[in-house]
Amino acid sequence: MSPYVEATALAFASALCVGPVSIWLDRASWTARAPRAAVVLWQSIGLSGALGAIGAGLAVATARFGVGVGPGTRELVDKVVDGRPLSGLGLPDALGLTLAVDVAIVLAAVVGIVVWRTVRTRSRHRRILDLVRVDGQRADGAILLDDPRATAYCLPGLRPRIVVSSGAIDLLASTELAAVVEHERGHAHERHGLVMLSLASLTEPVRWIPYARRAPRAVATLLEMAADDFATRRHEPLVLAAALVRMGEDHLGPRFTFCAGATAVPARVARLLADSRGSKRTALLASVAAGFVVAVPVLIGTR
Secondary structure, eight states: OOHHHHHHHHHHHHHHIIIIIHHHHHHOSGGGGSHHHHHHHHHHHHHHHHHHHHHHHHHHHTGGGOSOHHHHHHHHHHHHHTTOTTTTOOHHHHHHHHHHHHHHHHHHHHHHHHHHHHHHHHHHHHHHHHHHEEEEEEETTEEEEOOSSOOEEEEOSSSOEEEEEHHHHHHSOHHHHHHHHHHHHHHHHTTHHHHHHHHHTTTTTTTTSHHHHHHHHHHHHHHHHHHHHHHTTTSOHHHHHHHHHHHTTSSOOOTTSEETTSSOHHHHHHHHHSSOOOOHHHHHHHHHHHHHHHHHHHHHHTO
């Protein structure tokens, strides 16, 4: 395959992933039947888009070697190590290398900055919780805050905190409160905070890309559904649905947390009340699709 055909194929695959495929997945209704697998598919689409963009630039930058992206990249690295990074570099090669390096650096820098800010903000909020919590009192394993607003949320991190307000305790029945706390425990147990970190970093810098606009919102909803499923392993779906309805979406936790009543409550309640919520077949197909999506740029780049 010609290097420039290879570059075109990689660029097309990247554009397809972050554009039409993202729009299709955002509109798909089947994702609610396999929320965890759908999250993996969203992540695979983003990874494939990034690999395709970087690979397209490298395909052009290494075209003069005539050995493909993989071996050509190794030769390019060898030149850098030998102190001859610009040796034999023409204008097309320089443009391709610039594209690949810029995409990699921008993505790494944006993700790094957002991770640092989020970790710092969560740490500060954790210290605040230690100051304002109601000493000696815990609500079914959660930290209790003296707040008349009905809210419950999970503060992600190495040591996740589950927080429940006194307003939620007053509003909810004991079984409903236990289901809500278990929902938040699902976020902590499955490390949903890590999933959202990289996606949240895309919201502002590349908002013009459909994937960057749609993925954070869609994945946030899917993670709430996954936490709902975690809670219903021990509690009746109807009980959790009733708690979500009673809490509503009026009282939210901090934006860097997972709040039980913060996201897509009507859709989640309808899902909890449905006869069947999950589908192993759908999850399997989504997982296979996720593997295929990531394999495409890798296969193109190794031809």
